[in-house]
Amino acid sequence: MAPTRTDPLTLEVVELIGTVVARYYEEYDEAAAAHSLTGAQARVLGLLSLEPLPMRRIAEKLKCEPSNVTGIVDRLETRGLVERRPDPADRRVKLAAPTEKGARTARELRDSLTFAREPLAELSHGDRAVLRDLLRRMLGESVPRRD
Numbered sequence: 001m002a003p004t005r006t007d008p009l010t011l012e013v014v015e016l017i018g019t020v021v022a023r024y025y026e027e028y029d030e031a032a033a034a035h036s037l038t039g040a041q042a043r044v045l046g047l048l049s050l051e052p053l054p055m056r057r058i059a060e061k062l063k064c065e066p067s068n069v070t071g072i073v074d075r076l077e078t079r080g081l082v083e084r085r086p087d088p089a090d091r092r093v094k095l096a097a098p099t100e101k102g103a104r105t106a107r108e109l110r111d112s113l114t115f116a117r118e119p120l121a122e123l124s125h126g127d128r129a130v131l132r133d134l135l136r137r138m139l140g141e142s143v144p145r146r147d
Contacts, residue, residue, distance in 0.1 A: 027115040049106035052097035
């Protein structure tokens with residue numbers, strides 16, 4: 001018999017996932033505040049530290065309205081953490097990219113986040129891979145076969 005959405009194990013897993021997410025965001029907001037940033041500003045800066053992005057892509061990744069992203073990028077730009085530059089592939093498009101100060105701040109933010117990193121460090125590489133693959137399956141992503 002397949003488990004239902006209300007079986008005790010499923011309810012416990014859902015509760016644990018919610019607790020992990022809430023603690024992660026709480027720590028992220030605290031780390032952001034230490035840099036006088038909002039959580040949203042810190043998340044945008046973190047995304048941009050991986051690669052410059054147009055506002056539309058930032059909004060898609062954060063699941064919010066592009067107009068919100070514009071305001072966040074404006075405030076980050078005012079603080080010297082982000083700059084707008086033309087997209088080399090399409091000069092009509094502007095990319096938001098971290099400045100040197102912004103990249104340093106994003107690194108400091110990432111380094112200060114211990115909640116997610118420390119418990120994961122206690123798991124073996126194999127356990128982390130299984131967890132990653134299970135999370136990908138939950139999100140409907142394909143998981144590469146490892147024979």
